[in-house]
Amino acid sequence: MEDPWKREFEFAVEVARKAGAEIRKAGESEIRVMTKSCTVDLVTKTDERVEKIIIGSLKEEFGEGTHCFIGEESVAKGEACVLTDKPTWIIDPVDGTTNFVHGFPFVAVSIGFAVNKELEFGVVYSCLEDKMYKAQKGKGAFCNDEPIQVSDVQDIKKSIIISEHGVDRSPEKVTKIFSTMQKILCIPVHGLRGSGTAATNMCLVACGAVEAFFEIGIHCWDIAAGAVIVKEAGGLLLDVNGGPFDLMSRRMVSANSDTIAQRIIKEIEIFPVVRDDALVQKK
Ligand SMILES: O=P([O-])([O-])O[C@@H]1[C@@H](O)[C@H](O)[C@@H](O)[C@H](O)[C@@H]1O
Numbered sequence: 001m002e003d004p005w006k007r008e009f010e011f012a013v014e015v016a017r018k019a020g021a022e023i024r025k026a027g028e029s030e031i032r033v034m035t036k037s038c039t040v041d042l043v044t045k046t047d048e049r050v051e052k053i054i055i056g057s058l059k060e061e062f063g064e065g066t067h068c069f070i071g072e073e074s075v076a077k078g079e080a081c082v083l084t085d086k087p088t089w090i091i092d093p094v095d096g097t098t099n100f101v102h103g104f105p106f107v108a109v110s111i112g113f114a115v116n117k118e119l120e121f122g123v124v125y126s127c128l129e130d131k132m133y134k135a136q137k138g139k140g141a142f143c144n145d146e147p148i149q150v151s152d153v154q155d156i157k158k159s160i161i162i163s164e165h166g167v168d169r170s171p172e173k174v175t176k177i178f179s180t181m182q183k184i185l186c187i188p189v190h191g192l193r194g195s196g197t198a199a200t201n202m203c204l205v206a207c208g209a210v211e212a213f214f215e216i217g218i219h220c221w222d223i224a225a226g227a228v229i230v231k232e233a234g235g236l237l238l239d240v241n242g243g244p245f246d247l248m249s250r251r252m253v254s255a256n257s258d259t260i261a262q263r264i265i266k267e268i269e270i271f272p273v274v275r276d277d278a279l280v281q282k283k
C-alpha cells in the first residue's frame, strides 16, 4: 500500500519525542501556572513553549504555508480552529496539563494529521511513562514499536470504563457527568478510571487496558491522534448519541467494540458544548 505521508509520520514521532523531553525537563523546574477558560483550566509556559517547538519544527521541515496547524495554545490565543481539506496538524503539546502541574504521572504529547478532513496518522507520546503510541491509517497501531490491540471483553460487567470530568464546574453539567458515571458504575462494571489526559485514555483503550473512554467537553487536539490509534488497534469511535464520530464536536465514545459502546451510550446524559469549529476566532 502506498504511503504518501510516511515522511510526515516519521518526523511527527521524532518531534513528539523531543517535545516529551522538554516536558520532563520543565517538570523538574519551577512551573508557572496560568488559567484559560476558568480557574481550573490550567496552562503553563511549558504548554506554550512546547507547542511553539512542535509547530516551528514542522514548519522548518515541511515549509511555511504548505500545511495548516490547529494547536491547543494557538487556538487559546485566538487562532482559527477550522479543519479544511489542506494537510493539517492537530496538536496538543501537553495533554494532561493539570497532571503536569501536580506531578501526577500521566502527561502526553498528542500530534494528529488530517488531509481532506480524514485523519491519516496519530502519535501520542506518554512522556513520563516513555510510551510512544503511533498509528497510520490502514497500518495498525503500536506502542514502543510493539503491535497493540483493543480488549476482547464483550461483557460490560467485566469492563473498566474511563471518563473525565473536564474543567466545567457548572452544577448542571457536573450533575450530568456524575449521574452518568454513577449509572455506568452501578451496571456494575469492574471499575471507572481516568488518567487526566484524553490522549492517554484513548491509548489505554487501544492497548486493551480498558474497554472504553467517553467524554463530553474534550477538544479536537485531545483526541485526533488517539482516534487513529484506537481505530488501527481494532476499536471504534462514535458520537455520544450513537451517531458517527465528529472530530470537531467535542464529544465522543471510543471503545473496543460496538457492544460496549452502545451499552455506555444508553447511560450518557448529554449536555451541550460549543463545537471546536464554532469557537470565536481572533478578528
Ligand atoms: O487541557 P489538557 O490537559 O490539554 O486536556 C485535558 C483533556 O485531555 C481531558 O480529557 C479533559 O478532561 C481535561 O479537562 C483537559 O481538557
Ligand SMILES: [Mg+2]
Pocket (backbone or CB within 6 Å): 092, 094, 095, 096, 198, 221, 222
Ligand atoms: Mg488536552
